[in-house]
Amino acid sequence: MSRNGSAKVKKNSAGAAVFLRVVKNPMAIVGIVLVLLLCLGAILAPLLSNYSPSKVDMPSAFMSPSLKHLAGTDDLGRDIFTRLLYGSKYSIMLGVASVLAALIIGVILGSVSGYFGGQVDNIIMRILDVIQSMPSMLFAIIISAVLGAGFIQTIIALGVATVPGMARMMRANILSVREMEYIEAARSIKCSNVRIIMKHVIPNAMSPMIVTTASHISANILMATGLSYIGLGVQPPTPEWGAMLTAGRNYITTAPYMVLFPGLFICLFTLGFNLFGDALRDALDPTLKH
Amino acid sequence: MGALLEVQHLKKYFNSPKGKVHAVDDVSFVIEQGKTMGVVGESGCGKSTLGRTIIHLQDSTDGKIIFDGKDVTNLDKKALNTLRDDMQIIFQDPYSSLNPRMTIRQTIQEPLKLSGKFEGDKLEEETERLMKLVGIEERLALSYPRELDGGRRQRVGIARALALHPKFIVCDEPVSALDVSIQAQVLNLLMDLQESEGLTYMFITHDMSVVKHISDNICVMYLGQLVETCESDELFENTLHPYSKTLLSAIPTIDIHAKKKRIPLKGEIVSPIDPKPGCRFAARCPYAIEGCHAPQQLEEVLPGHFVSCCRVREINHLE
Numbered sequence: 001m002s003r004n005g006s007a008k009v010k011k012n013s014a015g016a017a018v019f020l021r022v023v024k025n026p027m028a029i030v031g032i033v034l035v036l037l038l039c040l041g042a043i044l045a046p047l048l049s050n051y052s053p054s055k056v057d058m059p060s061a062f063m064s065p066s067l068k069h070l071a072g073t074d075d076l077g078r079d080i081f082t083r084l085l086y087g088s089k090y091s092i093m094l095g096v097a098s099v100l101a102a103l104i105i106g107v108i109l110g111s112v113s114g115y116f117g118g119q120v121d122n123i124i125m126r127i128l129d130v131i132q133s134m135p136s137m138l139f140a141i142i143i144s145a146v147l148g149a150g151f152i153q154t155i156i157a158l159g160v161a162t163v164p165g166m167a168r169m170m171r172a173n174i175l176s177v178r179e180m181e182y183i184e185a186a187r188s189i190k191c192s193n194v195r196i197i198m199k200h201v202i203p204n205a206m207s208p209m210i211v212t213t214a215s216h217i218s219a220n221i222l223m224a225t226g227l228s229y230i231g232l233g234v235q236p237p238t239p240e241w242g243a244m245l246t247a248g249r250n251y252i253t254t255a256p257y258m259v260l261f262p263g264l265f266i267c268l269f270t271l272g273f274n275l276f277g278d279a280l281r282d283a284l285d286p287t288l289k290h
Numbered sequence: 291m292g293a294l295l296e297v298q299h300l301k302k303y304f305n306s307p308k309g310k311v312h313a314v315d316d317v318s319f320v321i322e323q324g325k326t327m328g329v330v331g332e333s334g335c336g337k338s339t340l341g342r343t344i345i346h347l348q349d350s351t352d353g354k355i356i357f358d359g360k361d362v363t364n365l366d367k368k369a370l371n372t373l374r375d376d377m378q379i380i381f382q383d384p385y386s387s388l389n390p391r392m393t394i395r396q397t398i399q400e401p402l403k404l405s406g407k408f409e410g411d412k413l414e415e416e417t418e419r420l421m422k423l424v425g426i427e428e429r430l431a432l433s434y435p436r437e438l439d440g441g442r443r444q445r446v447g448i449a450r451a452l453a454l455h456p457k458f459i460v461c462d463e464p465v466s467a468l469d470v471s472i473q474a475q476v477l478n479l480l481m482d483l484q485e486s487e488g489l490t491y492m493f494i495t496h497d498m499s500v501v502k503h504i505s506d507n508i509c510v511m512y513l514g515q516l517v518e519t520c521e522s523d524e525l526f527e528n529t530l531h532p533y534s535k536t537l538l539s540a541i542p543t544i545d546i547h548a549k550k551k552r553i554p555l556k557g558e559i560v561s562p563i564d565p566k567p568g569c570r571f572a573a574r575c576p577y578a579i580e581g582c583h584a585p586q587q588l589e590e591v592l593p594g595h596f597v598s599c600c601r602v603r604e605i606n607h608l609e
Contacts, residue, residue, distance in 0.1 A: 189401035
């Protein structure tokens with residue numbers, strides 16, 4: 001991208017430049033549109049559908065997809081499309097809440113570890129190593145098994161499983177920023193330690209974290225559906241996508257649409273967040289000359 | 291004019307798993323008020339460490355730093371903050387010495403705000419004055435460092451260093467990361483500022499032609515030790531230490547007919563980790579004899595010309 005081109009657009013806003021680069025990437029548009037559509041679906045679900053997500057209506061069970069029931073009805077006669085719309089709320093909340101919680105804890109642990117080094121660093125990192133030595137899905141299963149199944153419990157399980165990656169990444173960023181000359185410059189103009197950390201180190205260590213956050217959201221949504229698929233996550237009758245997939249499994253030969261549509265939604269949503277995360281990474285990558 | 295900065299037997303050792311790294315080992319010199327001391331030597335000879343130790347970005351291991359008549363070697367936090375008003379640094383790499391998330395204006399204003407002396411209109415006035423002083427166009431005030439070229443970034447770094455009205459500035463290879471055409475601009479700016487603001491410089495570089503241009507006096511360093519120091523012109527006319535000779539012979543020339551003999555060096559640089567006593571250049575020196583392995587003294591061989599070499603008179607046919 002030419003110097004003049006980017007200067008013409010908006011001179012003094014780094015955020016605007018990043019936004020522009022994201023928007024210029026067609027795959028990013030696809031990602032953003034997918035995510036936005038699903039978010040809108042979650043918000044506007046009561047307006048978009050006349051059916052209730054949980055009301056049992058036995059006479060209309062196992063109806064194939066039609067104009068009346070876009071994705072058919074399940075074994076209890078509930079409209080699957082309606083349930084998917086309502087369910088996107090849970091998936092989004094699970095993904096976003098667990099990653100945000102992990103981000104906050106990870107940034108704090110990583111910063112402390114990277115700054116003080118020595119014994120503090122050792123203790124924090126070895127504890128996180130223990131968590132990370134297990135596959136995060138397995139770890140989430142263990143936590144859910146201990147805490148019991150439920151919405152909040154799932155967020156905790158996913159959050160704890162995500163913390164080590166976040167903390168490790170933050171620590172690495174801090175270590176590299178700490179060695180930059182502008183930190184020395186800040187010391188020579190009498191910045192206090194607190195000011196150096198808040199103004200010079202953390203802002204420069206955060207941009208890779210934003211990208212990780214975006215890509216972790218899709219991973220955690222997938223993990224959440226996985227947990228409810230094996231019965232440990234959000235419980236029925238909540239219209240959670242993973243739980244719907246499990247319910248449909250028993251009727252896969254007679255009513256394949258019962259697994260097809262929840263699966264499709266999971267795919268599209270994960271794809272959307274992944275594409276968006278990738279585009280964000282490309283746009284924020286400091287090694288690319290813009 | 292009197293001495294502004296005096297360094298006496300300054301040492302800076304770093305601990306490493308293999309032993310102590312003698313980055314700066316027993317260096318003494320004096321910088322006079324308003325003058326420029328050039329410090330030259332190859333990469334890794336401790337030039338930058340010397341500069342950073344003098345302005346207290348690192349603690350010294352041993353020795354004394356006397357600034358403006360006061361011993362400033364060991365200071366508490368408060369005294370250090372006062373000292374930092376007087377001593378500043380300009381960094382080598384203008385790409386990593388500016389915070390990429392702060393605008394030019396924010397970067398220049400930070401030291402002003404921290405000093406607590408400037409507020410409101412006064413702050414804006416002072417910022418404008420500094421930008422004008424180093425020649426940054428006002429329209430760039432809201433730009434981020436990545437939008438500027440190397441020369442302009444270095445000007446921002448200079449403005450930041452000047453904000454607190456220092457008396458002494460360590461210039462740590464301030465032009466080596468810049469294009470040659472920009473180098474001249476920045477060097478001229480530094481020299482103009484020296485005149486108008488009455489600054490004293492310690493100018494660290496590995497570029498002999500740059501140091502010739504800007505320095506009044508020169509220190510030649512080799513592996514943490516001072517091997518030769520004298521006035522700038524004297525060094526280029528009358529080089530005495532064998533290492534300085536090879537260093538000067540390596541200056542490239544643009545005259546293709548000039549018959550210049552380069553003095554190639556044999557052997558490897560000795561490790562700076564727990565080095566043996568004696569001349570550290572001895573392992574590569576064509577004149578080395580047994581006596582070179584005894585500790586060397588910096589002695590005044592000619593008036594104002596100090597050399598640390600036991601064979602210096604013999605080699606140069608002096609009395």
